[in-house]
Amino acid sequence: MYKLRMFNMKWQLLNYFLISSVITVSGIYIVLEYYEKELSSWEFRLWFAFAILVVSLSVGFIATRRWQRKVDELHVAMLELSKGNFSVRIDMEPVEPFLYLYDAFNSMATSIEERVQLMQKLGEAEAIRDQELTESAVMEERRRLARDLHDTVSQELFAIHMSASSLPKILERNPAAAPALMNQLIEMSHHAQKQMRGLISQLRPIELKDMSLQEALEKWFPEYCRTHELQGQLDVSLPEIISEAIEHQFFLIIQEGLANVIKHASAKQVRLAIYEREHQYVLQLQDDGQGFERRDIPSASHGLSTMRERAQKLGGEVEIDSKLGSGTRVRVRIPRFSGHSGGKQE
Template identity: 80%
Template sequence: MYKLRMFNMKWQLLSYFFVASLITGSSIYIALEYFREYFAFWEFKMWLFVLILAVCLTVGYIATKRWQRKVDELHLAMLEISKGNFSSRIDMEPVEPFLYLYDAFNTMASAVEQRVQLLQRLGEAEAIREQELTESAVMEERRRLARDLHDTVSQELFAIHMSASSLPKILERNPAAAGKVMDQLIQMSHHAQKQMRGLISQLRPIELNDMTLHEALEKWFPEYCRAHELQGQLDVAVHAEMSEAIEHQLFLIVQEGMANVVKHASAREVRLSIHEREHQFILQLQDNGQGFERRDNSTSHGLSTMQERAQKLGGEVEIMSKLGEGTRVRVKIPRFSEHGESERRERGIEG
């Protein structure tokens, strides 16, 4: 690659100037040598000037077009990096005037890609640790719920059983008092049913467990919308395999986003979509609620946690909202291809 490293920008530019000068000098020499008698005519001088100018402009156009193409390649590669395509590289020829610039860009892009991948892996590892801690907390919560069941519902059911067992004897001895016992039974059963519903709602899992993100959302999203009187629309179109940590973080982001809709948006409709691009996973949550001004975008809206979760995976969160026009939250997570990474390693070894 570096065999002709001296053939850089200045030498190529000088070569174009040399060609233009050589053509100009040759044209003047030929005109003076073979057409000297025509120099008396101004038309000849004008056409000679036009010819030399056209040739020089042609050489300049060829030079600038080639250099513009090189600059455009660099510009397009930079745009790809800015869009999240961290695998973007510029192919370099052995004789390349932009050799040093392209090589510096490719080195920078490789470093950025490696750092974002490392950031994503660290975020995944941290997410897994958080999940383990959450599972431990869930076990403790289940033990608490078991105690609550024993101290509340179990005692209520025991009291209902005792009252129901004594009811036949009360009917024999004092039929008038049986009505009060029946009312107590109804109240206690209603209270026990209410307590049981509360405990069951706490026991409902909000984690992925062994389901994929798509399966968990298909089960959880409609139930959540019905419980909070929302008209929900779910659109998931992801065919690439996601890591467990990414699915877990995206599911938590969806839950936090939906909680924000319920608490702050006063919305009637909400649309959740997850799809993939060549180098990104895109999650979008949009509602038709009251919205908010950008200056009000603070932790009070519960958005900072979503930002932190996305940043753990090397991603970002875009929040678009306007008063009276709802809110749209878009999450972008980089998607790395193992096949592309192995190819880049092979090219690096060959280079």
């Protein structure tokens, strides 16, 4: 089929050359046969050559104009396709020298249109799914904050209210017991304030933005520890620039881990270390808190499951070591591929 189309195109070109040649030869024959005497005049020869040239150019102009129109039609269709008009098609005649080009273009345009439609449908479905996931995550976060408020601040405030309500009666019946109750109220209010600061810091977490992970931690970690009355030790040793994805997930894991320390550990000291090994990036968060038994922590614990999910996104894993009275150590390992640092792009 391709050879037949090429054959058709070549023969159309040869037809134009044949017509031009026939006209030229016929003109020469007529002049030689009937105007032999006039050939001795240079003016006649000049006019004859000019006539032959005009006829040849006329035939060439007719041929090139027709073919130029076909090329322009293809060019315009390609421009429309490049501008996003994926429905553009070229009408083809039964006998068409550009038939194979037009057919190939129409097939390509149809394929592109179908793929773009499919991509659009997939994009819409993904957008809807992401919206549903975002809404679900927001609702889950609201439920988690509601639980945290109920389990911490709300109970503390209720206890403060009950103690404050009983204070007038104690002052009336047993004034000597009032100072102890006042100290208890001060301690409970301080603890409630500490819990509230922790929840607010979770609602307003710092973002990396244009900072590296080390720069963000040097700014945020000491302030976070002071806010929650912790003695913090930071040790970040990353000779190479790591990818933004790893930095982002590490930072979110650190925030989640420290929130768990504040909420559950009753710790006084916390140590955060990030370093490289030959094939791994390692993040280690260790506290001197009360620790826990693994069987006492539900497998679906929100904080631990979130950290695991973030590590697994990067092909990593989370290891948790804890004993009652001996604190907790969280170690996150992310694969490191040699020869590829995945640094930030400028």
